Amino acid sequence: MKGTAKIKSVGAQLSRIEVDGDIGGVMNFFKSLASEEPAYRAAIRHLPTPPELALLTGDAGLINTIRADEKIKPRNIAWAQPGEKATIEVKVEPSGIIVMDLLKMQKAFVTDGSTPDHITTVMDALDKIVDWRRFIELENKNRSSRVSDMFRYELHEINEEGSIKKHNAPNVRIFATSESMANRIPAFRPVVHVSNIQQPLYFYLFFVAFDYSISCPGGEIVYRPSEHEDKSNVEIPLWKKTLGWGPAKDNPEDTCHFKLLVTTEQLDHQQFLQSGLGTHRDILGEPTPEKVFDDWAAIDIAVTMVRQDNTLSASGDVTLADGNITIKAHPGITASVSIGHAEANARSAGPVSAFARLQQGDKVQMMDFSPSRSQQTQNVIEISDIRMDSDQALEQQPLEITLRQGAEANEMILPVAFDGHHFRVVGDAISDADGTHIRIREIPDVNSPDGAGERSLFKSLKMTLCKVALGQQDVNQLRYVQKLDDGTIALQRESIGIKIGKAKKVLLVLHGMAGDGLSMVNAIHDNLPAANLQGYDLILVYDYESLNTPLDETAKMLKTTLAEFGFGQDEKRITIISHSLGGLIARWMIEQEGGSAFVDHCVLVGTPNNGSMYGKIDGYVRWAQTALDLAINFIPNIVPFSGILLKFLKTASDLGGSIAQIDPNSDFINKLNASKDPGTRYTVISGDAAGMDDSGGAYDGFFEKAKSRLGNWMNSNEPNDLFAPVRSLQCKELWEGRNEANQILDPVTNHHFGYFVTQSGTRDANTVWKVLSERI
Secondary structure (H helix, E strand, O other), X not given: OOOOEEEEEEOOOOEEEEEOOOHHHHHHHHHHHOOOOOOOOOOOOOOOOOOEEEEEEEOHHHHHHHHHOHHHOOOOEEEOOOOOOOOEEEEEEOOEEEEEEOOOOEEEEEOOOOOHHHHHHHHHHHHHHHHHHHHHHOOOOOOOOOHHHOOEEEEEEXXXXXXXXXXXXXXXXXXXXXXXXXXXXXXXXXXXXXXXXXXXEEEEEEEEOOOOOEEOOOOEEEEOHHHOOOOOOEEEEOOOOOEEOOOOOOOOEEEEEEEEEEEOOEEOOOOOOEEOOOOOOOOOOOOOOOOOOOOEEEEEEEEEEEEOOEEEOOOOOEEEOOOOEEEOOOOOEEEEEEEEOOOOOOOOOOHHHHHHHHOEOOXXXXXOOOOOOOOOOOOEEEEEEEEEXXXXXXXXXXXXXXXXXXXXXXXXXXXXXXXXXXXXXXXEEEEEOOEEEEEEOXXXXXXXXXXXXXXXXXXXXXEEEEEEEOOOOOOOEEXXXXXXXXXXXXXXXXXXXHHHHHOOEEEEEEOOOOOOHHHHHHHHHHHOOHHHHOOOOEEEEEEOOOOOOOHHHHHHHHHHHHHHOOOOOOOOEXXXXXXXXXXXXXXXXXXHOOHHHOEEEEEEEOOOOOOOHHHOHHHHHHHHHHHHHHHHHHOHHHHHHHHHHHHHHHOOOOOOHHHHOOOOOOHHHHHHHOOOXXXXXXXXXXXXXXXXXXXXXXXXOHHHHHHHHHOHHHHOOOOEOOOOEHHHHHOHHHHOOXXXXXXXXXXXXXXXXXXXXXXXXXXXXXXXXXXXXXXO
């Protein structure tokens, strides 16, 4: 009898299947006639994994020949259609065929012709590439599997003197000189530790090599309890001898991938079929310890060898990437220096692969500083074994790095490090005609994401250079919101007078420092039900320059613009949603320029009504840096505007314009808060970042580091949103004796940039969304 079945779960020896097509209970009828449970013989028709997409490019005639011949089509490959994202590219030309691995961004296979034999060889190579990838991804998806808890993997790194460094993490980076690598030093010995396990375990360490081959250098390694008198901690080498390797000659680094399969039953090397023991119990004596059957585990291991031939000292500069990068000598620092790359599809959770997350389309891009002839992208600078004369070495004199590439006027380059959990901007960069000059001002302590991994007496810095597209602000413009046919939002100027003339109830949006109105409007539409906006006939946005122009001057320009469109001359009323400095502008217009005549309700979101200590230059530099760290980790859309903040600070020896006005002792704050009650209704929304870590999200740990970085003012434990204390945001004494309709809401759990994007800022009580929905 023939039929089909689906594999429901995979065991080390047996797999559960579900037989398809048992029409009318025929299979159950035959099973009832059998005296024993029926056995099935099966052949796998196809794997559940979909084929990978390969792109065919080059000679049109050869492409048509390959596509038309189904006999030579690889079993693991489907040819990509226009617009589909491929993982492999096959470049076919009469002179030869090149297979590009698009995940590794390198050539995988090359032929010296395109005859039928060459094509057949290439098709076989494509299958091997996919098999190689699938083997790396192999894992036991059964979450109740217990095998992974029965052993501990460890890699021993053996140097020239024979001393051993032990690595507990499955993914490690090891540095050595070209001379040492040529002599296969350091050498390696992978081992497993087994503690108090009373049943056999089978270990198979496969080497998944650079050339897409898969081998098992150590063969089958078996742990048998009877062979160990003391079972409390048994160390078992997985190779019978130590081995060593290094990157290819022209590569700065290479990663060797291993797959460790651990099973409770012996693995058949020829057919990968499992055979094992049945459950048993001794007739006399105590029961044997509980055993695990039909189970297995797969552990991913990666060892990256990094070529490191450069030493930084006080006596000479270090050049990398054919002179594209120069690290200048530093009198207080010695270290080893190398370059590497961050793979966009890397499986490792380590610092280098984490950098791939920084790619934010056309807004944030890691810079490639590799020489033009290099096949491998180089976008990570690694400085290891850093010895500093003092902890203040970088404060006294930053580490200087020059890069031949520069940045355009609307771009900025940021040096970004990874501390194991979050990204950190560790310095600044200035571009000129000679390239980019980078100053590294700190080296963050690096912690493994899982709390384990390598320990070192010395610091290390893994850093990439990000090119950030600075946002363009359309300043001092009043525009209206229009929803386009594709559902997106646009700001329009055409016929604005007609729109305003017809509107009776208007909503005006004022962004905060270095922000923009379109982002705020998009947040409103993304988070507020459309029904809550239908009470407004028109939504206006006023964009303004928020760094150099005094806030009172911006408020006067806004009042003049609104008056020119008839506000204050009839019954037309405005509701204002303002964020941060936008709230101070709104208040000045209402309370000092007569805007109360047409503003019915003003919502102040995160507005420092009684100022902020970051109105002083030293405090503002620290805050702007923290805002950028926050943006680059969690809110990529504000990275361009945070970049504007830092670019502004580069030439700022003293603060002027709007920034100095938020000093709590400034004339602006004192005069604004001395205003008489304008009669306009205010709603004050504030935030306290103290509880953000308790959300269990990606913010975990970030705010504690931010508070430490911001200095004594933040460490006073005064509730704040990382820009101003809650007492300044609420400024309760200001509203005493004013309009009884004013409301000062309890703080939401939020940071300064989160009022319009985070869950707590858009869904919890006392948010701008609740205010709009209840008070239209």
